[in-house]
Amino acid sequence: MRWTIKPKPDSKKLEALQKALQVDAVIATLLLQRGVETYDDAKAFFRPSLDDLHNPYLMKDMDKAVARIEKAMANKENILVYGDYDVDGTTSVALMSSYLKSKYNLVYTYIPNRYDEGYGISYKGINFALENNFTLIIALDCGIKSVDKVAYAKTLGIDFIICDHHRPGDEIPEAVAVLDPKRDDCNYPYKELCGCGVGFKLIQALAQKDGKTAEDLVEYLDLVATAIGADIVPIDGENRVLAYFGLMIINTKPRPGIKAILNQVDKTELTITDVVFVVAPRINAAGRMEHGNFAVRLLTEEEEDLAAKYASEINDYNLDRRETDKLITEEALKQIEDNKEENRLTTVVYHPEWHKGVIGIVASRLTETYYRPTLVFTKSGDKLAASARSVRDFDIYNVLEACSEHIEQFGGHKYAAGLTLLEENYEAFKQAFEDEVSKTIDRNLLTPEIKIDVKIDLDDIKPKFYRILKQFAPYGPNNMTPVFMTDNLIDTGYGKCVGEDKTHLRITVTQPQSKSLVAIGFGMGDKFDIVSDKKPFKAVYSIDENEWQGHVSLQLKLRDIKE
Template sequence: MIWTQKAIPEPSDVDSLVDCLKVPKPIARLLVQRGIKTFDDAKAFFRPDLSQLHDPFLMKDMHKAVNRVNQAFQNKENILVYGDYDVDGTTSVALVYSYLKEIHNQVIAYIPDRYKEGYGLSKAGIDYAKSKNVSLIICLDCGIKAIDKVEYANKLGIDIIICDHHRPGKNIPDAIAVLDPKQDDCHYPYDELCGCGIGFKLLQALQQKAKKDFKELVPYLDLVATAIGSDIVPITGENRILAYHGLRVLNQNPRSGFKAIMNIAKKNIFTITDVVFVIGPRINAAGRMEHGLHAVNLLTETNLSEAQEKAKRINDFNLERRDTDKTITEEALAQIKNLKEENRKTSVVYDESWHKGVIGIVASRLTETYYRPTLVFTKSGDYLAASARSVYGFDIYNALEASSEYIEQFGGHKYAAGLTIKEDNYQAFKQKFEEVVFELIEDHQLIRKQIYDIELHLEDITPKFNRILKQFAPFGPGNMRPVFRFNGLQDTGFAKAVGKEKEHLKCKLYKDKNPFKIDGIGFNLGQKLKYLNQKSKVDVLATLDENEWNNQISLQLKIKDLKPHKY
């Protein structure tokens, strides 16, 4: 693992912040690294305000979208709210459906079947809309590449509003309105919203047009925060404001569906990390193991006892998902080893029996193991479907685009994508993808990197320091939890490997004769115990973490990596 420090901030900027904010110097360094150099910058960062949200009508086609929805209200038209089957899609549908339902009786929620319809706007979904006499589909978290499907809907007399955040192709669908800030000719000030965020901007615009109070939208923000965390979009700009206030709703007055999940998880306070690792997998499991509409039904349920039943079912899906992805990961790792493909620049594996709902998770696990661009294929109807995952700094979307002669369709982001190919093209595609990645990837991109913010001394960890550091949350891309470097630490002599297979590292660290000592936990670092023996000095990369045990909270270092100290 390569340790890389972020750009060292200008001392004058740091000193200026120390003076105006009266914060410790390490805090000021962290803030300057995040682009915060003035009192006003700091105020906006530490106290995100909903008044700072951009005017939704700055988004291209927003006027058209609002006018078409209002026309549907006036004409008493049937509206179908359509969304993808993952967390971003299902929260988007729950958001827009429940808002519209308050105003308009004739609203239907629709999530495509992952296995029968696949990703995105489907012909089957449009046919369903036609059978229900729907004349307007609001398409959320998908649709930006659905040129032929939108054309099909148009022929049936169904209008479509697209609310998407994925990269557009060369052509844009001929929809009534296309809300996607990633369009070249859309000049909306922030283009990192998730699908649910785009849906929220539509509601904000509808609310504004109707001259209704914005505060009525605040209870919906728990859905938006869940989508932001689970879709791993940058927690900067508008996303930070929405996530900050959404977490407050989630922790102070959550909807029944989230309350039920929290009860099952036995947690009362949720951070963005809990959203990613506790709420997200459960909601995702519905679409992975059975049908995404289960998630929408849970998130729109207002009766807590009913929500408890729905949440229990979704929790069971998640337990099944865990077993399934563990088995498939083991099979995929064996396939890579048996085929002696460890020296390739890519991992591309396939088995027709693998569960389509978990191949994305498996692709992530393979990427963690071999650290290279990874595709996991399975059979999907007459085609093969794959989930793609990348490594830091490498754009897998571009690599797929360069291999598109063998691809039927694909879409996604820089680090994650999905695609389908003809079965006959599997070997040709696999070879082409390897050649493209071999040509584009740089050797350093195939080595794990751990970026750290600043060097810290143990004595810098004071109650005030920790209290301010906690206010940097919510953390995520663009505002990651700070990683600190500590040099020349030693263990008190009781370090040990813990866990079923002794895979984790537990220690207590100090420096020289300083009386301050702090616990450390290093997940999957059990093999590094040898560096702490005989009180050898080590350099450590770690985040500062609060550990709760027997109702007592203590600070600990969550160790990312450690290595022998060089004198």
């Protein structure tokens, strides 16, 4: 692990913020690192308000999208709400369809089959719309690159409204409206919405026409917060407001489908991290193992008993998914070890029978293990399909763009993408991918980095300090959980390896003339020698609460330790 301490902020800004907020230097430093420089910035950060959401009509084509939906309703047209099969797509479809159905009856949903149709808008989906007399398709979390498919739909008399957040290609589809804040010609003030977030802006615009405000749409924000967490978009600006209120709904008045998931895991108060690791995998499992329709059905169900039944089915899919991804990860690791090539800066593996629904998870696990830009391929029909994952601060989307002559189709983000190619192009692409990464990556990025916000002493960790720290949540990209470093630590002599297989480290740390705190390091049992016999060491950690038999105490959650 590389430890990198973030630069100290400007001393004048630090002093001014401390004075304005009456906080200590550590809290002021953490705020400045997150772009909070004034009292007003701090108020917006600590007290998110729905009033801080931007006017949806600032998004290019929003007026056209609203006008086309209103025309469809006035003319009694059938509307098809179309979205991808992942969490962002299925929550988007649930959000848009349930809102439109509250105003209008002729609204139906469509999720493409991951295996039969692949990612995004499909010809099969358009033909379904034709056969069933749909004249308007609202596509969510996909469509920005579907130039040919949107043109094909147009020849059939089917209009498209696209709500996407992926980067556009050179050409924008000729849809009635293309809502995407990442369009070069879109001046919307916030660029990092997820697909469900763009969908929310559209229902916000529709609601404004009815004289309603964002306040009237809070019940939909549990879906938006789930998508924000699952899609790992920045949790700053508008996303912070949406995530904050969405979590509030999840924790106080969740829709029956989300409530049914929470009942399975016996959680009382969820954080964004819980959404990512508890709620999102279950919703995702439907599209991975069976069909994304099951997720939409769960998220739109209003009867609690039925929601519980659907959640139980989805939990079974999730258990299958876990087994499958564990098996494929083991096979992929063996393939890498058996074919180890010296000095490769990328990890690329392929097996024709790997389950397409879990290759993204496997790619993430391989990236954690080898810390290289990673591709996991499987056979999909007559082509190969892959999931791509990157290391921190390296843009894998740009690499795929540079290798596009070998690729049939690709799309995604900086850290995660998907692609398809012809089997005969696999070896040429694999080499091109390696060459492009070798040419463009900073070699330091191939060692995992821990970014440390600030160095502190144990005596700085007081209940008041932690109370303020808790209000930094919800956490996510651009507002990660604060990470601290403390040196000159010793274990008081009670340190031990814990857990069934003794893989975790539990120690009680102290500094000279200082209080002591319990510290837990998951998966760090192999570092016990560093702390044994009261040898001095330094640690990187975050701070959280431990509840044991009704007693709540602060503890350190170790990220790494060094002599």
